[in-house]
Amino acid sequence: MTSQLSCCHLLRVLDLQGCSLEYHPSLWFLGNLFHLRYLSLAGSKYDGELPPIEIGKLQFLQALDISGTEIEELPSNIVELRQLMSLHLEWGTRLTNRLRNLTSLEDLQGAGVDSACTAEELGHLTQLRILKVKIEGRWDERARKAFVASLAKLHRIQYLSIRTWDYVAADLEGSVESLSNLRYLYIDETKSIPTWISPASLVLLSSLEITVVQVRREDIQVLGKLQALRYLNIYISGDKQVLERFMVSPDAFPCVIKCTFTNFATVPSMFPSGAMPRLEEFRFGIQLEDFSGGEFALDDLALGHLPSLQSVAVYLYRFGNASEEVVRKVKEKLWHEADVHPNHPELRFY
Structure with a gap:
């Protein structure tokens, strides 16, 4: 194959994505393909190196993809490819110190x-x-x-x-x-x-x-002012977190259509009427103990002020010893809210 490719002097696109190059000895033939604009070794598991001399000859190369290979280091002369616009690497590939020379990237x-x-x-x-x-x-x-x-x-x-x-x-x-x-x-x-x-x-x-x-309630307030935001996904790493009771402004999250809060507890009442008017898919968590005579009441689980809802997923967190009765009442309240909502959104519990 390599001998045939080396004769293709006018070749501009070479896509070897998914080809088995794991035991291929060398890419020496690349030096003959000096008209190449696009070169992909993605997913080939090639475990050699990019030969510096041959790579240096590809002065017209605009895109290079070596993701999914075992190439550990870029040749230093890759910075001479001044027309390179796209460079996809395997995570861990060492970069050259003169990356700044790739001014077209x-x-x-x-x-x-x-x-x-x-x-x-x-x-x-x-x-x-x-x-x-x-x-x-x-x-x-x-x-x-x-x-x-x-x-x-x-x-x-x-x-x-x-x-x-x-x-x-x-x-x-x-x-x-x-x-x-x-x-x-x-x-x-x-x-x-x-x-x-x-x-x-x-x-x-x-x-x-x-x-x-850790997320703070002022963080949520700031994010609510991002006027173009459509998709929001916040995940708390480590221990689950409980936000104190608060409410965003009525004009918060004007364009959000999908919102996911994972590993921290809140309630729908933090979004008053007018906030999140386009929200279609809502994933949030609640702390069940908050509804055992704690900070929140079942009315805080109202969904009617989110007019565009189509899907709701609720993570039920137990940080203490919430009774089964509390679990039942919380679920019943949310089922009722879904039933009386004009869109009858799909409801799931986790």
């Missing part, structure tokens, strides 16, 4: 950020629209500052995914004045919701998925 996925130096390099990729990174290795105060400072420079970013190493909560706090083009944000483990997640900074944010150690 718009899509970077799978990059490992293991030092302040790497974090600082990202800030020079000002054409980025899609960025998926994994925080790993030595993540100290200097690296945190460098990473957040780099985010502040990525004014064209639309899709941002931040993963952490071994589920260790990262501190992402810092000053980010504006990510005005950001539409999707995923953070899989952070100590708290960063203050740069704000309506002033994220004017176009449509989807937010975040795992956080």
Whole structure:
């Protein structure tokens, strides 16, 4: 196969996705394909290396995908591919120190950020629209500052995914004045919701998925002011959390159609009439003990003020010793609310 490919001098697209290259000795033939625009080894399990000499010849390459391979390190001369616009890596692939030279890069996925130096390099990729990174290795105060400072420079970013190493909560706090083009944000483990997640900074944010150690009621208030937000998923890591009673403003979450609160307890009454007018799918948790003569009453489980509901899922948390009678009354109340709601939303318990 390789000898045949090496003769295809005018080849512009080479997609080896899913091919079994696990025991392939070399990619030497790439040097003959100097007209390549697109090269994918995704899912091939190739366990060799990208040959530097051959890669350096691909001066017209615009997209390179090595996700799903065993390639451990990028050749240093990859930074000479000035037309490269898309680079998809296998998680853990070591980056070159001169990443900033890839000035045309718009899509970077799978990059490992293991030092302040790497974090600082990202800030020079000002054409980025899609960025998926994994925080790993030595993540100290200097690296945190460098990473957040780099985010502040990525004014064209639309899709941002931040993963952490071994589920260790990262501190992402810092000053980010504006990510005005950001539409999707995923953070899989952070100590708290960063203050740069704000309506002033994220004017176009449509989807937010975040795992956080602790959420505060003021965080929910701020998120409610994100005018373009349609999908919200907040997951509390570690121990379940109970929010104190509070209520968002009547104009909160104006565009949200799907909302999921996982591993922390709240009630529908936190959303007054007017809030979440477009909400169709609602997942939330309640602490059953709160309805045993505690902070909440069954009326706090009213669903009628959410006019667009189509589906409701309720996590029933027992932090103490709620009686079976309380469980029955809570379920009966929610079944009643679903029955009398104009949309008769589907109701599930977990």
